[in-house]
Amino acid sequence: MNADTKPSDLIDGLRKGLEVILAFDDSSPQMTQSELALRIDLSRAAARRYLLTLTSLGYMATDGKYFWLTPKVMQLGRSFTSSSRLPRTIQPELQALTERCGESTNFAVLEGVEAVYVCCANANRLLSTGIEPGTRLPGYTSTAGRLLASFLDDQALDQWINQSAPRAHTQVTVTDHATLKREISKMRKQGYGITESQFEPGLRGISVPLRDSANNLIGAISVSMAVSAMTSSAAVKKLVPMLNQTAARLAQKL
Amino acid sequence: MNADTKPSDLIDGLRKGLEVILAFDDSSPQMTQSELALRIDLSRAAARRYLLTLTSLGYMATDGKYFWLTPKVMQLGRSFTSSSRLPRTIQPELQALTERCGESTNFAVLEGVEAVYVCCANANRLLSTGIEPGTRLPGYTSTAGRLLASFLDDQALDQWINQSAPRAHTQVTVTDHATLKREISKMRKQGYGITESQFEPGLRGISVPLRDSANNLIGAISVSMAVSAMTSSAAVKKLVPMLNQTAARLAQKL
DNA sequence: ATATTTTGTGCGATAATCGCACATATGTTC
DNA sequence: GAACATATGTGCGATTATCGCACAAAATAT
Structure with missing residues (x-):
């Protein structure tokens, strides 16, 4: 993290949300809200909210218990390649x-x-x-x-x-x-x-x-x-x- | 947006932050905070905070006026392919x-x-x-x-x-x-x-x-x-x- | 040099996000 | 099937994150 920026200029909800996306990998292709909370040190309620937000936006899917990333997250990476x-x-x-x-x-x-x-x-x-x-x-x-x-x-x-x-x-x-x-x-x-x-x-x-x-x-x-x-x-x-x-x-x- | 989820379960800071990333494309490979504010309907102060946050996390770079995405955003897309x-x-x-x-x-x-x-x-x-x-x-x-x-x-x-x-x-x-x-x-x-x-x-x-x-x-x-x-x-x-x-x-x- | 535009920043206000506790649902064990 | 353990859903009050504003400063344009 760049130390130059004042904490009041940072949006912590965005930082946590990106950390949620990055938490998924080949060792954890899918996670429950409790598993995510443990993995990235969020409360269970917060983990739930981030997962629901990403699901609502189409970046994740769920069967009601487990959550996993959808191909839509590739769109984020494509912002770099298209820009x-x-x-x-x-x-x-x-x-x-x-x-x-x-x-x-x-x-x-x-x-x-x-x-x-x-x-x-x-x-x-x-x-x-x-x-x-x-x-x-x-x-x-x-x-x-x-x-x-x-x-x-x-x-x-x-x-x-x-x-x-x-x-x-x-x-x-x-x-x-x-x-x-x-x-x-x-x-x-x-x-x-x-x-x-x-x-x-x-x-x-x-x-x-x-x-x-x-x-x-x-x-x-x-x-x-x-x-x-x-x-x-x-x-x-x-x-x-x-x-x-x-x-x-x-x-x-x- | 999925209408099923209660607004109180959604993290608006994450939604806006992802929208910022997606705002960059081949017609707008770089933007000032004022340009971004106009493009995605954020206040200038908010646009500034999101840009500084993404820069601090390494997803963007700046020359002090213009901001642009870095290859690190590809990491987000890779979370899907690796998971x-x-x-x-x-x-x-x-x-x-x-x-x-x-x-x-x-x-x-x-x-x-x-x-x-x-x-x-x-x-x-x-x-x-x-x-x-x-x-x-x-x-x-x-x-x-x-x-x-x-x-x-x-x-x-x-x-x-x-x-x-x-x-x-x-x-x-x-x-x-x-x-x-x-x-x-x-x-x-x-x-x-x-x-x-x-x-x-x-x-x-x-x-x-x-x-x-x-x-x-x-x-x-x-x-x-x-x-x-x-x-x-x-x-x-x-x-x-x-x-x-x-x-x-x-x-x-x- | 001046005017205009853009950015930096501190501030008080608002509401977003927080974690908790309890109820409910699901899964496991016997 | 019952009891127990674990996980999830949710409402709530509290906290603080994030907000937009206004003004000063800096940068840019003329």
């Missing part, structure tokens, strides 16, 4: 790239210490990246996140790494601050990033920066693939030029 | 189908008189469907919407058509109630639906029902394509079996 030129411009280019290279591609931005995936074009592969629009990953475990962090100045990068509090997600996740910093700095020098098995075993990410026509850094576009698909040097040789070509085409449109 | 087995099960099958048939595919459900697209696997085509997860179209202009409406009983279908208040989107949109009912009823009989240029000129949709293993109607899966790609009879011949095959595979998983 922003970026996803609408980038998505077709990523789909074309996915078709040319045969691997899943995506576009991510950095939000604090998290990499947020805004666009995805998934290839039909057995190994699924699990990345879809809206996905957020710890930036230090994401090639895109690291590449984008590489553009921070030295002090800001140190702070970013500290704030990330790196911990292992796989047996080879880099958690040592100095090693992480070195690997991130190397990405900036070479103009692209590559990581393997940092968030999920067997998954490789290759990223290049995406800039607009004024040369402002917009985010990163990436390929996500199985490490078994080809060696990392073959992957770099094949995919970095293709990513750069897509980035150049997009730079003219943005 | 529901349906999209996670259906999406990979649609991607495989898109790759096999070379056209965009999608999964839609009916919400009232609207068709809501929950999953999409878009092919790399010049003619883009513009359909993405969360898209809502008037059901009567959508092949999926019509096919799903065809399972309503006779009286409910009449009511559905009346509530839809059909109006022309293209030069050939069916708006006559009797004609629409006849075309919808035909879809049920033949077990699939096909329409052309009902919402957008030059776009053909072919849909089949999707059922779960208990034979409950879940929604419809569809191909969307350019009418110029092939004749409608060739499209039916090629695509209906492929859609039915995917529906059958999914029926075993759902």
Whole structure:
């Protein structure tokens, strides 16, 4: 929560309501009012009111006891995609790239210490990246996140790494601050990033920066693939030029 | 708004806050607090509070005057996709189908008189469907919407058509109630639906029902394509079996 | 430099939202 | 089927969240 805003300028009913929506996930696809109250620390009466409000507005449905989200909540996420030129411009280019290279591609931005995936074009592969629009990953475990962090100045990068509090997600996740910093700095020098098995075993990410026509850094576009698909040097040789070509085409449109 | 719920059970701050998010779109990608107040009938002070709240929570950003949505709002839509087995099960099958048939595919459900697209696997085509997860179209202009409406009983279908208040989107949109009912009823009989240029000129949709293993109607899966790609009879011949095959595979998983 | 428009903010008022307690309904156990 | 436990519905009074206003300050337009 941004500490700058005065509490009297904040609408707590909205904050709680959004927290209710976010409380539903694959471990709790449906909840009773009592379960929700326990999960997000609301009174049962308050939980009931938020659930009834969301149901009344069409964002949830109920059988009288359990509540679950409806597809209408996707409308909220779509407010972002329909209000922003970026996803609408980038998505077709990523789909074309996915078709040319045969691997899943995506576009991510950095939000604090998290990499947020805004666009995805998934290839039909057995190994699924699990990345879809809206996905957020710890930036230090994401090639895109690291590449984008590489553009921070030295002090800001140190702070970013500290704030990330790196911990292992796989047996080879880099958690040592100095090693992480070195690997991130190397990405900036070479103009692209590559990581393997940092968030999920067997998954490789290759990223290049995406800039607009004024040369402002917009985010990163990436390929996500199985490490078994080809060696990392073959992957770099094949995919970095293709990513750069897509980035150049997009730079003219943005 | 559902009329069943008592006003005292509703949280108006949440309703207004969600309305604020939905106010941003491609015609208003960013707004000042005064513009928002005019757009959704809030006082300027209230508009300011909602914008500051959403900014504080990370869903919006500001340059001090204008406000715009951030990718974080996609998180809200993701609560639906991560809390529901349906999209996670259906999406990979649609991607495989898109790759096999070379056209965009999608999964839609009916919400009232609207068709809501929950999953999409878009092919790399010049003619883009513009359909993405969360898209809502008037059901009567959508092949999926019509096919799903065809399972309503006779009286409910009449009511559905009346509530839809059909109006022309293209030069050939069916708006006559009797004609629409006849075309919808035909879809049920033949077990699939096909329409052309009902919402957008030059776009053909072919849909089949999707059922779960208990034979409950879940929604419809569809191909969307350019009418110029092939004749409608060739499209039916090629695509209906492929859609039915995917529906059958999914029926075993759902 | 001036006029106009927009925004920031403190304030008192109102009503939205709160949590509680009790009645009712539902589910579980014997 | 009865007893018990758990969950839900609801009315209520209390609290405070949210309201809109008015004025000052800042930004923008001329």
